[in-house]
Structures are given as C-alpha cells and as structure tokens.
Amino acid sequence: MKKRILLLAGGQSGEHEVSLMSARSVLNALPKDQFDVTPVVISKQGRWLPPTETQRALDSGEAATGGDLVLHRVASAEGYDAVFPLLHGPMGEDGTVQGLLTLAGIPFVGSGVLGSAVSMDKVMTKQVLESAGIPQVAWRLAVRREWQQQPDAVRDRAAGLGFPLFVKPANLGSSVGISKVNTPDELDAALNLAFGLDRRVILEAMTSHKPREVEVGILGNDAPIASPVGELRFAADFYDYETKYTEGRATMHIPAPLPPEVAERVRSVALTAFRALDCAGLARVDFFYVEETGELLLNEVNTMPGFTTTSMYPKLFEAAGLGYSELVTRLVTLALEER
Numbered sequence: 001m002k003k004r005i006l007l008l009a010g011g012q013s014g015e016h017e018v019s020l021m022s023a024r025s026v027l028n029a030l031p032k033d034q035f036d037v038t039p040v041v042i043s044k045q046g047r048w049l050p051p052t053e054t055q056r057a058l059d060s061g062e063a064a065t066g067g068d069l070v071l072h073r074v075a076s077a078e079g080y081d082a083v084f085p086l087l088h089g090p091m092g093e094d095g096t097v098q099g100l101l102t103l104a105g106i107p108f109v110g111s112g113v114l115g116s117a118v119s120m121d122k123v124m125t126k127q128v129l130e131s132a133g134i135p136q137v138a139w140r141l142a143v144r145r146e147w148q149q150q151p152d153a154v155r156d157r158a159a160g161l162g163f164p165l166f167v168k169p170a171n172l173g174s175s176v177g178i179s180k181v182n183t184p185d186e187l188d189a190a191l192n193l194a195f196g197l198d199r200r201v202i203l204e205a206m207t208s209h210k211p212r213e214v215e216v217g218i219l220g221n222d223a224p225i226a227s228p229v230g231e232l233r234f235a236a237d238f239y240d241y242e243t244k245y246t247e248g249r250a251t252m253h254i255p256a257p258l259p260p261e262v263a264e265r266v267r268s269v270a271l272t273a274f275r276a277l278d279c280a281g282l283a284r285v286d287f288f289y290v291e292e293t294g295e296l297l298l299n300e301v302n303t304m305p306g307f308t309t310t311s312m313y314p315k316l317f318e319a320a321g322l323g324y325s326e327l328v329t330r331l332v333t334l335a336l337e338e339r
C-alpha cells in the first residue's frame, strides 16, 4: 500500500521562499509508486492553504496571505502516514510545528520538539554542546529587556569578547540580522538590529583567523551516520545573506580538501552533537576550521537544512552514493520507524 505523505512548505520565517524551492525538489523526487504526496503551503501569515492555492504558491514561489488558521486545518492532516515539515526557521524548524504534529499523533520527518527547539536557539545549542565537551567560540547571552534597561552592561559584556565580534539573533537563520562588529562604535547598531528580530541575542567572539567553513550531513535516528565533509568558499568577509543566495557568490567543495584526521574529527563531533541535542532524521552540522591553529569549532546545527537538489545536505549524501530520491525516501522511512 502506498504511504500517504503530507508535505508542509513555506511558513512564516524569512526562509519561506527557500522552503518552497526545497519542496518542489522533494515533490518531484518521492517515488510515485511508493508515496502519495499532498503538499500544503503555509502562508507567510501562518495559515494553511487549500489545494488550489497551494499549487499556485508552489508555481509562483511564495504565498504572502490566504488559507485557514492552522488549528482548523490540522484535523485534515489526520489520515496521513507521515508529514514532511520542510520548513526553515521560527514557526517551523523550532519545535512549534513538531509539537502540533506530536499532539495530532502523526509521525513526521526530522527532529522532535526537544531537538528542534534546542537546535534552533543558538544560545541553548551552545550550552548543551558545552556540556558535551564540544569546542566552540566564546559567547554570551543578552536579552532585550537588559538592552533597554542596562545598555552599558550589554556593551561591556560584548566588549569583553574582544573585537571583531559577531552579534546574532538567537533564533534565526540565513544570516538574517547577523553583524560582524569590527569596532566598539559599530556595536549599538548591531544590537539594535538583532534585538529588532529576537528577544534573545547571542554575542560571539570571532574565530582567531578567518575560518574555513565546513559542513557535514547526519542521517538516521538512534543509529545516525555522517556524510562526507563539504566546504563553502566565498570572497565575502563572512557568509552573509547575499553570499548565500546570490548565484555564483559561493562555491561548494565535496569532499572538502582537509587532512583525513580533520575530516574524521568533523564527522565524529557532529555525531556527538546530534545525539547530545536529541536530533532525529537529519541535520546539517556546520563548523569553523581554523587552519592556522588547527582548531575545529562547532558553529551550529540545522535540523531542517536547505533541501533543493543542489543544496549542501543532499549533495553531501549524493557524494556518499545516496541519490536525492533515495535520500528523501529514507527520511520518510525514518519518520515511520519505531523509536
């Protein structure tokens, strides 16, 4: 019997359009003889679109408005064997949708509430990984109320990390709201930008030199495997939004030209992180490799990484011999697995 799959895409975050691109690839790739796939696009306002509007959104690449309140439509998710929540960022990758699906009793692709929520928040991730003994850059937390009431305390905390430093909203992706702060006089603008997007902001020391950026894919539930390691190269000062989404600004190198023991360290630290964060199904774990010092610092864990046919995660597993269509089939199978 064919499995009935509900594919959720779009969503309320800044990565709405990226999600729709990924969804088109996944829709084409799930084998028709095994799966009966129904896409539902979530508008930027968070409402679930009916079939004709969903199709229109998939064709046009975005849906600003329309649809029903999620709680009216979730009942229509019953009767599916599994859901593929192909959503990035807040209100999709952060445990909210995962909680809704858990309550509705429907299996889904990827991490559960805990793994999704902890991995989405850069501060919470750092705390958990610190307790697992994983090397990371020095960091501090600041919350919006503090910035409003004791700005000097926040400025001092940031300055304590030294310049340049990075200021980031704790719960975002795609480099949205991230600043590299080179001098103290650039700090306030960076903090205002980040606090405009999140209540929680992470302050991070910059790596000692411009790092090499290497990424690895993890696949599986309680017996996860790691892909070969990939590397991103770009001319920009850091991997900002423009560099990520402008064709030709960055190049992907798979496998990353790294000494074998460094690549092995990447894979083994990534597996430790995946387990420590209670991730499931898939994750892309991103690192900084500081060639000058040999340091390997874990940067972040993405529980629903970009998923077009040319995205890093599928490319990493393709290099391991697992094609795109086999990969998405495997992810659905993992969702249906008893845990």
Ligand code: ADP
Pocket: 137, 166, 168, 172, 173, 174, 175, 176, 178, 204, 205, 206, 207, 211, 213, 238, 239, 240, 286, 288, 299, 300
């Ligand atoms: P996002 O979740 O939006 O991708 P990241 O934490 O990965 O945010 O930061 C985006 C980019 O900013 C990184 O890929 C890297 O280029 C740069 N960057 C972030 N933090 C640091 C840091 N502490 N040291 C050096 N570069 C950094």
Ligand code: MG
Pocket: 172, 173, 174, 300, 301, 302
């Ligand atoms: Mg991220």
Ligand code: MG
Pocket: 174, 175, 286, 300
């Ligand atoms: Mg990143």
